[in-house]
Amino acid sequence: MTAPVTLLSLATATPPHVLTQDEALETGRHLLAGGFRDFDRMVSVFANAGIAERQLARPVEWYLSPRDFTERTAVYLEVALDLFMAVARDALAQAGLEASDVDTIVTVSSTGIATPSLDARAMAHMDFRSDVSRVPVFGLGCAGGVSGLALATRLARATPGSTVLFVTVELCSLAFRTEAVGKADVISVALFGDGAAACVVRSGDEGFAQLCGSAEKTWPDTLDIMGWEMEPNGFGVVLNRAIPAFARRNMQQAMDEMLGPQGLKIGDVDRFICHPGGAKVVDAMETAFGLNQGSLDHEREILRRHGNMSAPTALFVLDRMRDQGLPPLSVLTALGPGFTASTLTMRCAA
Template identity: 30%
Template sequence: MPVYIHHIETLLPPTSYAQEDIAAALKRSVTQGDRRTEKIIHHLYAHSAIERRASVVTDFLPGAAPGIFYDPAADAFLCPSTGARNALYTEAARTMFPSIAARALEAAPGFAPEQLTHLITVSCTGFFQPGPDFAILKALGLHASVERYHLGFMGCYAAFPALRMARAFCEANPDAVVLVVCLELCSLHVQWTAGMDDLLAGSVFADGASAAVISAREPIGVALRLDAFASAIAPAGDSDMAWTIGDIGFQMQLSSYVPEIIQTNVVAAIQPILSKTHLTREQVSHWAVHPGGRAILDRVEKGLSLPETALAASREVLRNCGNMSSATILFVLKELLTRGVTPDDTLLAMAFGPGLTIETALLTAV
């Protein structure tokens, strides 16, 4: 039974910062006159291929009141506790989760909130209970019988298991209507340190939300058929991308070797999805690669011998939004739809996360 993504919706917080302004703030906060660290920050941000990133943190807006990260009167950078960061996550997420969910269901052709049967929420940047699924249920007036699931703390690839779950629900029940909602507020875990892991993470991660309406109904308009999924693990990559919960936010471990590891393993990683769908690399019409950073996109392009234009949609999302963890891949798929697809075009989507895990999906435009 074919199952389709009928509509994708995206949402950014209203506050955003230019990449050069973030770099300037970071230099003031961590370098303490160390020219070497200053040069590292300049290089990371100047070569990030990111122009702006959105954030729920408003501390750095002109005229903003003192916040949990910055006191403008004293020009002091603060290190709030994990509890304080999570409180801000909870406040913002309780608004953004219902907002993106409502927008997705309202914009999906032929669907209405009361038709929803399953709700899958995804986030790795905060926790609260009753959770985001409950917040959506209450705000949209959904029936209590809607089945609710939450995927937490998985990282950048988490949209893939969520989409896989949604397809399974629809295959089991032809009348199922599933909403997948991903929201990440990565900026809440900024670390004002000169550690390379913190500098790398601080140069790419951002805030954003995305949602997809999925069912086995015959599509009205353009849709993406979910054809196949596959998972792979890059050998020797388990210590190069990881994080844990610390006393002052989530502590990220992000090795500069991650792009190289991905390049080394990307051909083998996509082979299972190509074998499942009986396609060759040359038969893939569009590539939807998670823009974890410019170097990752460069290495994927090189590893797969793709033309320079192949990852244009991923680079556009990186330029305007940065890396929004699990929410990002749906931004890329929406960008590809906006640019235009034709019936029977194949889309190979890919994302990376702790492990080092590489998730892939093959979709067909209808």
């Protein structure tokens, strides 16, 4: 019988520069209103986002000047690497391990381009072995925290006894644009922040959760819901305002389809741990899963304190759940470009 894969540790971090939601509104008004006539009609997005503050890769003043892709990439390589190493060291320390104990590194990031990848750059500063396997993944977006941890789980299961380090870093603020502004840009200014998370997984060891199964659901003809457009200054956000309505209509059936092969149904799950893409997305998830309004309280609190950090956000919620005590059976879930839902089923190991 295959030994279960366990989650040994979980670490989170954010950059130090704090932006309140009031400051985000004023910054957005200053930079976007001139090129987007409907800005004032959308200011309610800031008030209704459920966000008090978020953390950014640079002080807000940095974003007030035009930045080309070279400048954005330089910041990504510096800040993302710092965050990578911070959460990796923390996760390893929590697990009682050294960098040299790691056999595989899975790195998920979709908000910048690094070749060599972040894990390779980290090897100059951390004592990873020269034969460590590196698996950098780009393009998963907001689903990356769940999909990446699921990938790390499958790799650990395939090689019993091996140690897999999973790291996800996203600097969403670097995609901020002031040219060809549309509704998606206003929404992104209201929602997104920067952050990182890391986990250590291994089969056969004792941890705080057993990672039991994973699944994904990708809907056809949905490429325009979420993603990036490649522009001269870098990434331009694609973000459809219909995401909450889409989740409300489709997530119940999708979750049934993803849980079914594991012999589970929605009613068996003690707690859904959701990526809080925005306040309306959290509301939609509660409706789709038949939960009482307000049930996803930890999701709302992470959103309030950090905004939507893309891939790491679901792991911030999981970390908060761990502090409060995980229920017997939970499902970590997120939505991302594709348009794709991703899940990871967990049983509390305590």
